[in-house]
Amino acid sequence: MIWYREHGRDLPWRNTQDPYVIWLSEIILQQTRVEQGLPYFHRFLEAFPIVTKFAAADEGEILRLWQGLGYYSRARNMHKAAKMVVDEFGGVFPQRYAEAIRLSGVGEYTAAAIASFSANEPKAVVDGNVYRVLARYFGIAEPINSSQGKKRFAKLAQEVMDVDHAATYNQAIMDFGALQCRPKRPHCAGCPLRLDCVAYNAGSIEMLPVKLKGKASRDRFFHYFIIRTDDHILMSKRGTADVWANLYEFPMIETEHDTPVDALRGSAAFAAHFQLDAHLFELEKVSKHVLSHQNIYAKFYILPDPAMCHAKKSNWTYHLLEKIDTLAKHKLIFSFLEKNKQLINPKI
DNA sequence: TAACCGTGGGT
DNA sequence: TACCCAAGGTT
Numbered sequence: 461m462i463w464y465r466e467h468g469r470d471l472p473w474r475n476t477q478d479p480y481v482i483w484l485s486e487i488i489l490q491q492t493r494v495e496q497g498l499p500y501f502h503r504f505l506e507a508f509p510i511v512t513k514f515a516a517a518d519e520g521e522i523l524r525l526w527q528g529l530g531y532y533s534r535a536r537n538m539h540k541a542a543k544m545v546v547d548e549f550g551g552v553f554p555q556r557y558a559e560a561i562r563l564s565g566v567g568e569y570t571a572a573a574i575a576s577f578s579a580n581e582p583k584a585v586v587d588g589n590v591y592r593v594l595a596r597y598f599g600i601a602e603p604i605n606s607s608q609g610k611k612r613f614a615k616l617a618q619e620v621m622d623v624d625h626a627a628t629y630n631q632a633i634m635d636f637g638a639l640q641c642r643p644k645r646p647h648c649a650g651c652p653l654r655l656d657c658v659a660y661n662a663g664s665i666e667m668l669p670v671k672l673k674g675k676a677s678r679d680r681f682f683h684y685f686i687i688r689t690d691d692h693i694l695m696s697k698r699g700t701a702d703v704w705a706n707l708y709e710f711p712m713i714e715t716e717h718d719t720p721v722d723a724l725r726g727s728a729a730f731a732a733h734f735q736l737d738a739h740l741f742e743l744e745k746v747s748k749h750v751l752s753h754q755n756i757y758a759k760f761y762i763l764p765d766p767a768m769c770h771a772k773k774s775n776w777t778y779h780l781l782e783k784i785d786t787l788a789k790h791k792l793i794f795s796f797l798e799k800n801k802q803l804i805n806p807k808i
Numbered sequence: 809t810a811a812c813c814g815t816g817g818g819t
Numbered sequence: 820t821a822c823c824c825a826a827g828g829t830t
Contacts (some may be wrong), residue, residue: 489826496816497826530814533829567828587826607809634826643824644819671823674811703813752813791815 479578480511480553486570487534500529512551515542523788537565555579576630582623585630586614589637595669599658603672679755681718684710686762687769692778708787711776738768
């Protein structure tokens, strides 16, 4: 397609038919901008040039490489998937849709991407770009995030795809959505499809696609405690049932409402872990972190005397100060560490 | 099936 | 500012 040759972006995973490399790039790019994902793609490919190396790594190393990308379940699912490739496919990464979709973290979109880009299997990709292009071109006002809408768009995408050029078609329609039929201020004036575009002719480009709104975010209040000896610092590994699963952070207490330090020190949760007369230095004002479905208000405190922490939870463990770089942490923590290096490393 | 899962950039 | 969006998937 001429348009693609002129405007398509030259990205490293486009010049390969290796399903492992395609899988790597597709998982990294889920809900992620190319500019943000690109360095991670290179980082992972360098650390794990083949899928068997990925499978052999430990989860901590993978999460550490993933640190900062968000949606950390993608990293854990990749590890599972790599092990599945070794155990169930003899270490040969599957190219077919029916096989790829069995892998953890690989859904319909990613399986279609792997199958079409690696083997030209005629499976249409349906991502945010495709929803937008189809909704506008065919003038479909059905919500793209309702279950019925998803089925309708998936069916339509498969019907209109060029089955003889699956890889090129899939790449092209996504590029078309990203660059030409973009969300805001699309380039309709010079669009080669505008004469047949239902939404363009109806003047409803800006209204499509339709997306149902989710419910509002909830507010959460996190209180983090910096507890260190001369050469160690107490860190806590998060559980699996909540945000930032399996990542490390400082020991913390969550409160139901915005809680001033004095009220915090009087709380049962505080008494469960700390001496009641423990000194507490408040470090920063509350910082707000907006996540997908929650607003997290975080405060940091220093507990100058580590002995005042008398009851450590089983997931609270001391780590050498010089080793905390090797722990996978979420953004709230590693950006705090970045801003407060002198607190953690007195040698600086 | 609707809720949940991060982070960053654009408007 | 507050919201939308970005190469989605799992439970």
